[in-house]
Amino acid sequence: MRHRILEAAATLIAREGIGGLRYDQVAELAEVNKTSVYRNWPDRTTLIADALTAFAADAAPLHDSGDIDADLVDFLETLAAAMASPQGRSLQSVVAAARENPELRAVVDEVSGRRQATLHDRLRTAVERGELPAIDPRFLGELLTGPVQLFVTRGARAFTRADAHQVCAIVLAGVRATAAHGGESSLPGTQ
């Protein structure tokens, strides 16, 4: 039931914006009693944050199969698909609009922070297991997701699994190659 309520809330947020979210509409769409929504989420901003977080986690899950390369390819592929989907596009517009409002901005920043933490935790685990050399997980996260976001935003063509594969192959090979040189850059002429 919890999941059905969050799905209904995300659908309504995509349609009406964050400011327009009403508990009675969430209850109706989720086909639950309104008190079930109030009991689980007495705080409206928590409902919003949980709904957006659940949408992102469902649409672009980050697994731990024990193979960081494979998990990141899956993640980037689903991330791009989620961003390009109609609901993903609506939610991005809604989130961009929410950033103009200080209170709503805090909510969307929290969602964004939770999402980044999931990725950073997964990268940190891979470093601990020796699958990746020591690297700031925040920096590596940006190297991986930045190109995907730019690609999808430009929208020249769909971001395919082959693209996800190539981003991961190049970035992870680069991380490993530069670490092999003792953490120093292997760039000539720029030191």
Place this chain on the structure above:
Amino acid sequence: MRHRILEAAATLIAREGIGGLRYDQVAELAEVNKTSVYRNWPDRTTLIADALTAFAADAAPLHDSGDIDADLVDFLETLAAAMASPQGRSLQSVVAAARENPELRAVVDEVSGRRQATLHDRLRTAVERGELPAIDPRFLGELLTGPVQLFVTRGARAFTRADAHQVCAIVLAGVRATAAHGGESSLPGTQ
């Protein structure tokens, strides 16, 4: 004089938006005669496109020193600084707003296309000189600039020259390492 007019136009666009650009204000700010603006740019959209292109080229130039690694570090560092500057931020909001209007969208898309072409041409030249292995310049451009855009948008801290250096070091090492494996990915378990 041409440059002074374009600078004045970019300043006014950052302040008032693309729709609000007026030739008499451009002339006044550039301290030239209004006919000088009309004679050089009889078409208003060309003035807008040229002003935005000139701003970007001045703020984040892409040189050809013969050393692609060094030129890209300089480029990413200045790109981040330009995006984070007050005028750069204003122009990004203006450009985002312009995308909602079909006619203005065509202008900002043209500017974006010109900018990308400059980067792609520079990368293509580096491939021809054997500084980089054969790679789609569009894809490589996204690997390099995507992380910078994400970093600046998140705004947790300033993007430094050391960051520019690390992005280039990792991405270019990755491109070279994956090409060394015969163009195939070196990722295990994801084929």
